Amino acid sequence: MAWDSLTVKMDSTECSVVLESGSQPALDWISPPETMPPSPLPVGVSPLSFGIPALGPSVPRPDKAAIKIQAWWRGTLVRRTLLHAALRAWIIQCWWRVAHMRSLDRRRRIVLQLYTRREWAVVKLQALVRMWRVRRRYLRARAAACLIQMRWRSCLTRGLLRGHYQITARGLAMDVKVLIA
Template structure:
């Protein structure tokens, strides 16, 4: 009875253990040599498959490690680049902001000065107008005006 087993998709013949142990008196036959060659080829195929699996596994591990390192390095570089961008932006914004602030303060001072000037002019105009109105109103009640209207303000004082 012959036994068959599969090695990497190939069918290999094998003998039971009782037949595998050679008899010291018997010389190996050609069939035994072919069977031995097939078993050697099967063993080599299994070893190749196993070594390939080990190499693929170690290659996958090395690739994953390299990807992790690359990801970390890219993240570190991006972080440094972001820091430089922020620093450059701040270095640009501060002078820009201070310029705008100075312009704003100057314009505020200028408007305040103009306002005070116009306020003073309005105050002067108001005082002159009030003075004019007062003089006009008081001239109607002046003695000269009353005399012209025919009112005699001369009072005779009799003592005696």
């Protein structure tokens, strides 16, 4: 197939190539140049030592439209690559945030469990000490009551004391008569 003309339209966002068919190919721009431009390098210095690729007589000179198309395509590839890299980085960051939050939550739970165990142990120890103190006070009061009752009953059986007692909300009410024999 032969082309009559090649038209390249470049905008800031898109590039389009229009090929119109004709009878004769118009590919004159692909043929190599007749004369090579003079080299700006000194005689005897290789262009490879400066990082400049050497242009031989068999390499065609690119057209400006082809250069624009290639630049656009390279830019598209770079943008696509950068987009993929950014998406992959974003996925990794999202995963890391979730994993880090799980780790922090696990640590918080462990610390909370240790704290509740210590608090429970302290509360249990305080309760045991309070119980021991109350029980000791109760046993002393019971022993004193038993002693008082024993002495009271012995006095009543001997006939030395006559009376009765009553426990009220305000205290102990006693009515005692001492008999002297």
